[in-house]
Amino acid sequence: MxxxxxxxxxxxxxxxxxxxxxxxxxxxxxxxxxxxxxxxxxxxxxxxxxxxxxxxxxxxxxxxxxxxRSRFSPWVNRLWEEKPPRYSRALLETLAIIAYRQPITRGEIEEIRGVSVSTQILRTLQEREWVRIVGHRDVPGRPALYATTRQFLDYFNLKSLDDLPPLQALRDLEPETPGEAEAPPAAEVIRLHRLDNDPQAIDLLPMPDDSEFIAVAAWDPDDGEGLAEVPEPNVPEDEAPRAEDEAAPGSAT
CATH class of the missing domain: 1.10.10.10 (Winged helix-like DNA-binding domain superfamily/Winged helix DNA-binding domain)
Known part of the structure; x- marks a missing residue:
């Protein structure tokens, strides 16, 4: 045989x-x-x-x-009647930042985004097994360091992090004038990468409508600018981050 x-x-x-x-x-x-x-x-x-x-x-x-193969997803998708859950733009943006800048602390994610990161977002990413705590920064408070997992690679059809679209691809998607369509964020670039390499069907990874995307393609990792001007959706009070979440090792799990 x-x-x-x-x-x-x-x-x-x-x-x-x-x-x-x-x-x-x-x-x-x-x-x-x-x-x-x-x-x-x-x-x-x-x-x-x-x-x-x-x-x-x-x-x-x-x-x-x-x-x-992903091109057969329009037909294969019909095998599943129940629609998968959808993820917020804030969660997808947070995941993209972790993927490109890992290992990274919650405070550093917030510094890049210009807005706070809810505890629920980090908890959801860990429950999906896309993100895990890999250590703690050796600074006062020893904040947790977040990184992506093997499950993240598997889910997004990546052999390694080297297969992630280059950050330049994000900048190339930025509209030249305010009147043009809003540019997809890093999370959208990851989504498009997966649509070309989907293991079963495109909609197995539920994504928000294009209108829900934050334009983070303008984000320059060298200066961190671009995200702070984007309005953040309302976060319920019970999901708002607390100071002790960042300070306590592993508290945002």
């Missing part, structure tokens, strides 16, 4: 990404276990076999997975 067919069966049965180490464990006998170079060759063969198919083999943060 061909190695690529064994790998194909395992990836289809798993329904999640499998690393090379996990694929090697499919072969308990030491002598029959293929090395990683041979596994990569077989995966490349499988990838070529799918070239003209509705499915594709893709490497993401956690390993390899078989997924539906």
């Amino acid at each position: 061909e190695l690529k067919h064994i790998l194909e069966a395992a990836l289809l049965a798993a329904g999640r990404p499998l690393s090379l180490d996990q694929l090697q464990k499919l072969f308990p006998e030491e002598g029959a276990r293929p090395d990683k170079a041979r596994l990569r060759e077989a995966l490349a063969e499988l990838e070529a076999d799918y070239r003209d198919r509705a499915i594709e083999l893709r490497e993401v943060g956690s390993g390899w997975r078989i997924q539906v």
Whole structure:
């Protein structure tokens, strides 16, 4: 039996990404276990076999997975009647800033955005397992440092953070005149990247309407300007950040 067919069966049965180490464990006998170079060759063969198919083999943060090509999402989406939850522009903007500037503290996120970050936003990002606390800044109060996770890479079809669209792409999306359409934010660039590489269907990642996007494409990471002038949506009092949330290690979880 061909190695690529064994790998194909395992990836289809798993329904999640499998690393090379996990694929090697499919072969308990030491002598029959293929090395990683041979596994990569077989995966490349499988990838070529799918070239003209509705499915594709893709490497993401956690390993390899078989997924539906994004162009078929208009039809595949109809398999799910229930609409997924939608995320606020503030949450998407916060996620984009963490992705590009990690590891970063809550205070630094607020400094870049020019507005406060609610505790609920950080909690939601951690519950989705897109963001986690990776340490604490060695300054008074030892604020928590936030970074993206392997699940973030998997969800957005990224092999590594190097696959994120360059920040220059955000600036290129900025409108030249105030009369033009509002430019998409960093979160929208991430969204567009995922639409081109969606594992199942575009709407599996619910996003707000274009009218809800904040124009953060103007954000220059060197001077932090551009976000402070954007009006922030109303945040309920029970979601408003407290001073102790930033000061206490790991409190915004």
